[in-house]
Amino acid sequence: MSALFTPFRVGNLELANRIVIAPMCQYSAVDGCMTDWHLIHLGHLALSGAALLTIEATAVLPEGRISYADVGLWNDATEAAIARTLESVRRWSDMPIAIQLAHAGRKASVEVPWKGGAQIPPGTTNGWQTAAPSPIPFQQGERPPVALDRDGLKRVRDAFAAAARRAARLQINAVQIHGAHGYLLHEFLSPLSNRREDEYGGSLENRMRFPLEVFDAVRAVFPAERAVSMRVSGSDWVEGGWDIEQTITFAQALKARGCAAIHVSSGGLDPARQIPLGPSYQVPFARAVKAATNMPVITVGLITAFEQAEAIVGTGDADLIALARTILFNPRWPWHAAAHLGARVNTPEQYLRSQPRQYRDLFDIGH
Ligand SMILES: Cc1cc2nc3c(=O)[nH]c(=O)nc-3n(C[C@H](O)[C@H](O)[C@H](O)COP(=O)(O)O)c2cc1C
Numbered sequence: 501m502s503a504l505f506t507p508f509r510v511g512n513l514e515l516a517n518r519i520v521i522a523p524m525c526q527y528s529a530v531d532g533c534m535t536d537w538h539l540i541h542l543g544h545l546a547l548s549g550a551a552l553l554t555i556e557a558t559a560v561l562p563e564g565r566i567s568y569a570d571v572g573l574w575n576d577a578t579e580a581a582i583a584r585t586l587e588s589v590r591r592w593s594d595m596p597i598a599i600q601l602a603h604a605g606r607k608a609s610v611e612v613p614w615k616g617g618a619q620i621p622p623g624t625t626n627g628w629q630t631a632a633p634s635p636i637p638f639q640q641g642e643r644p645p646v647a648l649d650r651d652g653l654k655r656v657r658d659a660f661a662a663a664a665r666r667a668a669r670l671q672i673n674a675v676q677i678h679g680a681h682g683y684l685l686h687e688f689l690s691p692l693s694n695r696r697e698d699e700y701g702g703s704l705e706n707r708m709r710f711p712l713e714v715f716d717a718v719r720a721v722f723p724a725e726r727a728v729s730m731r732v733s734g735s736d737w738v739e740g741g742w743d744i745e746q747t748i749t750f751a752q753a754l755k756a757r758g759c760a761a762i763h764v765s766s767g768g769l770d771p772a773r774q775i776p777l778g779p780s781y782q783v784p785f786a787r788a789v790k791a792a793t794n795m796p797v798i799t800v801g802l803i804t805a806f807e808q809a810e811a812i813v814g815t816g817d818a819d820l821i822a823l824a825r826t827i828l829f830n831p832r833w834p835w836h837a838a839a840h841l842g843a844r845v846n847t848p849e850q851y852l853r854s855q856p857r858q859y860r861d862l863f864d865i866g867h
Contacts, residue, residue: 503814505843515551532572533581546593549834549845557602564603605684606632681768727760734785737773
């Protein structure tokens with residue numbers, strides 16, 4: 501019996517196997533609204549046989565977008581665009597769907613990656629003033645963010661809650677709050693980006709305060725039976741920055757507040773990071789958080805091989821594995837993994853005839 505293809509529950513969310521599709525920005529929205537690209541992109545991933553599809557970082561405010569082409573969920577138009585996309589996806593796939601709610605903080609207002617990704621200054625086309633815990637830019641030479649004041653903090657917190665309400669109305673199965681990769685909530689957590697002198701900065705307890713307030717605000721409005729989770733960076737990979745010990749304390753605080761699962765990534769906060777990139781390089785962070793909290797843990801990062809994924813779940817290092825580049829490169833990765841590991845995978849009826857002769861029991865009939 502394959503560990504990777506063993507079902508799992510997060511709250512009332514039934515997952516057919518342990519493979520999660522990680523959130524992936526597509527930089528293909530218009531005024532925050534999903535386009536046909538999202539239908540194509542999410543539609544094909546929804547046929548992949550994974551257990552959960554996570555919608556890309558979705559900005560809770562226009563200025564919380566990484567770029568002008570990010571998806572948002574801050575008004576009726578952005579909600580309707582997601583509704584249209586999901587209506588089509590769900591017609592042909594019963595894969596559960598999560599959404600990552602996000603605010604990019606000081607890393608907002610940049611060009612899309614394939615046009616260089618440079619900061620776009622406020623007052624120019626597609627640019628705006630960024631906001632963060634402290635007025636420290638991400639990269640040298642960039643225009644600094646403004647420090648959020650009390651009203652600003654309330655506006656962001658309320659926007660996360662409002663987006664979660666809209667996500668509930670869209671029948672989205674789970675919310676993941678983006679607390680990783682150097683975006684706004686991570687900027688509060690890390691002592692490198694948070695130099696505040698009020699109750700939101702300084703001690704670890706103070707730096708965790710705003711992300712925990714956002715978690716509480718989202719948890720309070722999203723239906724109780726549906727999961728709210730958090731994505732974190734397990735380390736800034738910089739001396740004196742956010743690290744795994746602080747991550748564990750944060751995870752314990754989240755668990756105490758009803759967080760359903762934690763997705764442990766790393767990096768993104770400081771360009772000076774030193775990351776020992778390699779297969780499974782972030783798994784040790786997941787293992788440490790799981791050992792300390794015993795909450796459902798998702799790991800991610802350079803997981804490409806079937807046996808590698810099987811070993812991560814089989815040894816209990818993490819409960820779930822997430823795939824990003826791997827599943828873009830091979831959108832049928834879960835089918836191939838199931839074939840390799842002697843398991844079964846959900847497949848649309850239209851594609852049943854593709855079952856290779858040597859894998860006679862591979863396909864479960866899909867939705
Ligand atoms: C095209 C692309 C878009 C991404 N967008 C997001 C995003 O919206 N939110 C997020 O938390 N991470 C994002 N990531 C990071 C991935 O979710 C993942 O953590 C990372 O790519 C490592 O996994 P991998 O080695 O399987 O690609 C993105 C990665 C890629 C390649």
